[in-house]
Amino acid sequence: MWRKATLSTPANMAAVNCAMLPVHPWVYGVGRSEESGSYLSPQNAVDHLAGKLAGSGGQQSVVVFMVCAADHPAFMQALTQFSAVLPLPVFSQVARMASTAATLATTKMQLPASAGNGLPLPQSLSTATSRMAINAQRIAQAKDAAGAGANLAGLASALSGFANAKAVALASMESALNGLLAGSAQAWVFTASGSAATLASEMKKNVPQQDAVFTLATLFAGEDLTTLEAMINDPDSHAGTGR
Structure with missing residues (x-):
C-alpha cells in the first residue's frame, strides 16, 4: 500500500543493483503538455510504471518513491529535498527541467518514453570524476x-x-x-514483492494526492532492495514489509 514516509540515507548504506525507471511531466507521451507547461498526475505516473512492471513478468521486489505537488513552487521544494537525499543524475536532470519550465518551450524539454514493455537494464550511480x-x-x-x-x-x-x-x-x-546523512525528504512510498502482474495491480490502488499535477515517481526493481528499504522511515514501521 502507499504511505507517506521520511527518506534518509542510512550510515551503513550498501551498493544496490536494480532496474530504475523514473517518470515525470517531461517524458514525452506520458505527461500532459499545455501552453502553460507540462503536467503529470500521480495516477497517470503510477499507471505508466505499473504497465512497464507488468510487462517485465516474473517475480519482482519493487520500491517506488514518489514526490508530487499541486503547484510548481511546492514541487520544486519537494524535488530539491528528494534529490539531495538520493542524488542520482536523473533527479538532478528533472530538477533542472522543472526549474526552467517557465522559460523554455515544452517541446525542447521533452524526453522520449522508453519503447515497449518491461523495465530498463540496471543502472549504476554516476559520480564526479x-x-x-x-x-x-x-x-x-x-x-x-x-x-x-x-x-x-x-x-x-x-x-x-x-x-x-x-x-x-x-x-x-x-x-x-x-551532508547526505543529515538530509531527509518526505515522499510517498510503495514497497512489495511478488509476481510482476500482481504488484502492478496493487500499485495502482489508492494512489495518493489525486489533486497533484506535478509528479516524479521512480520505480526500483530487483532481487534485493533492502538498501533502498532502509532509507524509509515511517511511524508505523511498515518499511520493507509490504511483502
Whole structure:
C-alpha cells in the first residue's frame, strides 16, 4: 500500500543493483503538455510504471518513491529535498527541467518514453570524476619525472603532493557523506514483492494526492532492495514489509 514516509540515507548504506525507471511531466507521451507547461498526475505516473512492471513478468521486489505537488513552487521544494537525499543524475536532470519550465518551450524539454514493455537494464550511480582526473595527471607527471631521472628532493615533493591530494579528497568525501546523512525528504512510498502482474495491480490502488499535477515517481526493481528499504522511515514501521 502507499504511505507517506521520511527518506534518509542510512550510515551503513550498501551498493544496490536494480532496474530504475523514473517518470515525470517531461517524458514525452506520458505527461500532459499545455501552453502553460507540462503536467503529470500521480495516477497517470503510477499507471505508466505499473504497465512497464507488468510487462517485465516474473517475480519482482519493487520500491517506488514518489514526490508530487499541486503547484510548481511546492514541487520544486519537494524535488530539491528528494534529490539531495538520493542524488542520482536523473533527479538532478528533472530538477533542472522543472526549474526552467517557465522559460523554455515544452517541446525542447521533452524526453522520449522508453519503447515497449518491461523495465530498463540496471543502472549504476554516476559520480564526479574531476578529482580522479587531477590525480591521474599527477601520476603521469610523476612517471615523467622518474623517467627523466628526478632527484630525491623531487620525489619527496611528489610524494608530499600525493599525500596532500589524498587528505583533501578524503575530507571532501567525508563532508559529502555527512551532508547526505543529515538530509531527509518526505515522499510517498510503495514497497512489495511478488509476481510482476500482481504488484502492478496493487500499485495502482489508492494512489495518493489525486489533486497533484506535478509528479516524479521512480520505480526500483530487483532481487534485493533492502538498501533502498532502509532509507524509509515511517511511524508505523511498515518499511520493507509490504511483502
